[in-house]
Amino acid sequence: MMGNIALHLLRMNQPLPEDNEGFSNHEFLIRWGIFQNKVGWGAHLRCHPRHTAFIYEDIRGNVRETTYQEAEDTSNKLARAILASVARDISGQPKANSDGDFIIAVALPPSDDLVLTLLAVWKAGAAYLPLDAASPRDRTKHILNESKPVLIITQSGNESDTAFGNMSALSYERLLSLSKPLDASKLPDEEILKSSLEDPIEMVLYTSGSTGLSKGVRVKKSSILNRLQWQWHDVPYLRQEGTFVFKTALTFVDSVSEIWGPILCPTDGPRTLLIVPKEITTNPQRLLTLLNKYKIGRLVLVPSLLKAILLYTGLSKENAGLLNNLKIWICSGEPLAPSLAQQFFKSFGTGSHVLYNFYGSTEMMGDVTYHKMTTTDDIVVDNKVPIGVPLDNTAIYLLNNELQPVPVGEVGELFAAGLNIAAGYVNGRDANRFIPNPHAVDPDFRFLYRTGDYAKLVKGTLLFEGRTDSQVKVRGHRVDLSEVEATLIKCPEVQKGIVLCHNPGEPDQQIVGFVKPEDGVDVTPYDIEQKMTSGVPKYAIPQIIIVKELPYLVNGKVDRQTLLRLYKNSKSQNGCGGTGIDLKGLNEAELAAGECLFRTISEVLGSSVRGPITKEANFYTLGGNSLNSVLTISLLNEQGYAISVTDFISAQTLGDVLNRMCVTGVANHSSKSQWDKFILEILDDRHREDAFRIIGDSFYGKADIEKTMEPPPERQEFIDLLESVWPYIVKHGASIAVKDATTKEVVGVSLLMDADDEPTEVNLYGQLRYTMEFLDYIEIPIRENVLPKGKILHSFMLGTSQDKTSQENIEITEYMEEKVLELAKEQGYLGIFTTNSSPLTQQLAEVMNYQKLKIYQINEYVAPDGTRPFKRARDDQLAIVSWRKT
Incomplete structure (x- = not known):
């Protein structure tokens, strides 16, 4: 048993009728199920204590793994440290809030530390309340003042945040330090916080409020268990699914099934939870690469993210290969358009991929109905993607203003009842949303939750018909228009x-x-x-x-x-055409280029765009990232408008982008004063330590060719390779180091050698020798038969500091590319040739006018010893040899 999620036996009842003929709306929409009567944490702990429970891979690629036994011991200690730190009343007793709940606010970013903290909160007998660091300060103050947590757990340095007021706050680092000497055994019942509620609250999630203030949903233990047990039964984990991903923000209710579904499932365990940093979640390329690396088989996402992924993977066969393992796709949080569902099956075909459309809200434990699609025939009913049929132990009612059922086929307001329904809001806010159920058939269904949505029943399935009030969904977030209006x-x-x-x-x-x-x-x-x-x-x-x-x-x-x-x-x-484009403010000379730019951005960002596309808007505020910025530049080039990557990503507004674009086919670099932030130095022995560190960090475990090998090369192999070539790197004087002008730290290195004076013998051993043999195999014929005769520069390795953002790394990369080209020209080289195996660097090379000389399918390579070292690579994983004249 874990914390105060007690073992819970659910009753068995009759299954759902196969069709709704002869039943009224609400009779048909009551569904029952048969479940396991326990959760699996204890079983996994007993049977597989050394199995990896959590994997956390940070943005630098550093990996931490935690076994079930380690997680149990650490969370037990943390729970005791929490109990010793909570706020208490004058008599020394922990002070519950006005609802009788012991709430602990958690303001930590996604990591294994976060999940261990949540485990500890539950084991201490409390409910967790996630806080979003990006929320406006006034919103955070309101949440804390209303919910009155007994403790706030935050990042180091934030303990004195003024938004916390006089509330007790400590960092995770301090909490961990306090926990070190404490007992790691399981907490007995007499040690944990005692809730006066028969069905205690396990979490509080704040959503938009109709009064202009966000309101906290009190999620019950029974609601969480019912939602998870339905999932284990109806969307079961496949035997080949060993690792699952937690990528959804903790403030979203979908995070519950992502985190707790795999590790609490009582059957076919144990399982591993991959925890993804926020910086990777927002970057489609890095996210999909990580999901592919760990062979993730299912993904929960909002439709706008699904559209972004399909757009990205549609760019090339290499990208599409990142989705080979993803078989189960679950959309929730906002309406799913039929066209997007059609695009899904067009991308994957039918048979092995399943698309679900879930419907619900935080007040209903995230989901109360679902619709399953395995072919295009399942997508549309009455020109809409259905929201489907209810989950187990859930009743859905379509009622009129008198709370009476409407006839089948007519629109009614959607109400829900059953085990998935929350215990109401913090401080009893908006009590009119939870009302007595005049149609109750069981005590578990005695309350109705008024969703504020319209729906109708057609051909045995529910169709969403819009809202009755001022609430809308924006990329999965519930937004109450009255709250926005109040601001x-x-x-x-x-x-x-x-x-x-x-x-x-x-x-x-x-x-x-x-x-x-x-x-x-x-x-x-x-x-x-x-x-x-x-x-x-x-x-x-x-x-x-x-x-x-x-x-x-x-x-x-x-x-x-x-x-x-x-x-x-x-x-x-203004030429918007329904895409959110606003051409106001563009003069006659800017109009053609502006319309091209705005429409290209609209196409790339799709429904995920965060506001109107105007001359004053910022690309990244609109929803852009490092990958789709390069895509946008590439598409602009195809339409006759050129701009450098650095000019694009450093532009503060789209108006700035317009000023830097040109139609000559050559990117306009006149506005690169921002490159003053860098210091360029010719690489020599002063930079040896930094160069080895950056190349080692950039290539070890991340290089696209090497990571397909079993086992991959060790980090030391890259260092030893650099040792062998370093004298030539320094001798030729064509390699560069880039420093941050403010901090003076080295943030990037580009290693190049004169192609006619490269070492004939290098220190190669282990797996890395196959990579170098492969590069010789594809590059030597190009050198001998394709490249012009004369002085040629070979771009050998390029790396950037792993503590920089993706946007900063692209800027550093382009800066190095441009400076290397200038240096090569000054030193009399005819041009530069290189081999790229990363989809992003391949796209960057195209934007920077590199010519493709050879494209090779990596897994076809046969080494001199007769083996195929890259046989695990996907068929669409390519190496591209490219050339650029000076």
Whole structure:
């Protein structure tokens, strides 16, 4: 047994009827199931104590593994340290909040430390409350003041954060230090916090609130177990699935099934949980590479992320190969468009891949209905992707205003009851959302949760028909428009304001704020949007439209439909075409290039775009990242507009991007004053230690060729190779080191040699010898038969500091490429040739005008000893030999 998630036996009842003929809506939609009666942590601990429970691979590629026994011992100690640190009343007793809950707030980034902390919180008898470091400070203060946690666990250095007020806070490092001398045995019942509730709260998750303040959902132990047990039964883990991924933000309810589903499952265990850093989760290339590395078989994601992944993998066969192991795809958090589901099966075909559409909310433990698709025939019912049928021990009702069932086929408001329903909100907020169930057939169904959604039953399945109130979903986040509006009207420049949603639930959905400024105040939409960032999350910032007056109906209410028509017309007039593009502010000379740029960005970012695409918008604020920035540049090049990578990623606005673009086919580098942040030095023995460190960190465990080998080369093999070639690297004087101009630390090295004076003998042993033999095999014919005769520079290895962001690394890489080219030209070299095996560097080479001379399928290579060292590589994994003239 783990913490206060007790063993729970669920009753067995009749299964779901095969069709709904002869049943009313609500009778059909009650579903029952048969489950295991226990969770599996204790069994895994007893039978497989040395099995890896958690793997955490940080952004540098460093890996930490924790066994079940280590996790048990550490979390038991942490639980005792938590109990010794919680806030207490004057009598020395831990002080529950007004709901009777002991809450511990957790403000830690994704890591194995986070999961161990959550385990410890449960073992201490408390409920965890995730805090998002990116949330506005006022929102965090409200959450803490309302929920009144007995302890806040945060990152080192943040213990005195003013948002915490006078609440008890300590860092994980301090908590771990306090736990070291404590007992590692299981905590007895008398040692843990005692809840007065029969069904204790296990977590509190804050969502958008209809009163303008976010509200905390109190999630019960029984709700978590019911949701997990349904998943184990109806979406079972396959035997070949040994490792599972936790990538969803802890503030999202979907994180519950990601974390606890695999490690608590009582059958066919044990399993391993891969914990992904946020920086990798937001980078499709790195995320998919990591998922492929650990052979992840299922993924939970919002439709906008699914679209981004399909876009990325559609760029090349190499990218698509990253999805070979992913068989089960689960969409939730926002409506799934039929076109996206069609694209899914077009990408994968049918048979081995399954796509699910889940429906629910935090108040319903994330999901209460689901729809399974295995072929394109399963996608559409009545022109929509269904939200499906209920989970076990869940009842769905479609009711009218009198709470009576509507006939089959008619739209009704969707209510839910059963074990998945939460215990309400913190402090009893919005109690009208949880009401007595007049149709209850069992005590477990005595309360209804009013979802605020419309739905109808067609052909035995539920179809989502929109919202009844002001709540919408933005990339999986619930956004209450009244909360956004409350922040808007607090802006001192705003006299009157209203926030609406254009086409809610559709691919071109957009939150829009209509503003009448104070008399005599000159304010821009951008000014207001920036001021709102202190009150609501970035994803909820509306597109602001300034109006002279708000239109009103005869009853005195704001005419919302007129405002939405105004927004729709303004989009049409400005060339938006439903994509969120706004061409206002572009002069006649900028219009053609601006329209190309904005539409390209809209195509690349798709429905994941975070706001209107305007001249004032920032590409990365809109949702861009290192990979899709390179893709955008590549697509612009194809359309006749050139810009360097560095110019693009350093631009503060899309207007800056426009100023740096040119139509000559050669990137405009006139605006590279930002490169003053770097110091260029010719590589020599002063840089030896830094060069070895950076190359070792960049290549060990990450090089695309080497990681396909079994086993992969050791780190020392790369160091020994550098030892052998170092005298030539220094001798030729064509290699460079790049320093940060502020810190003076080396952040990148590019190693090159004169192709006519390379070492004939190098210190090769182990697996790395196969890589060098392979490179000779594909490069020597190119050198002898294709390259021009004369002085040639060979780009041997390039690496950047692993503690930099992806965006910074791309900038450093392009800077080195440009400087190496200048240096090669100065030294009389005809050009540079290199071999790239990474999809990202291959794409960068294309953007930087490298010519492809040879493309080779890696797994076809046969070594001189007759073996195939890269046979584990995918068929679409390629090595590309490229050339660039000086």
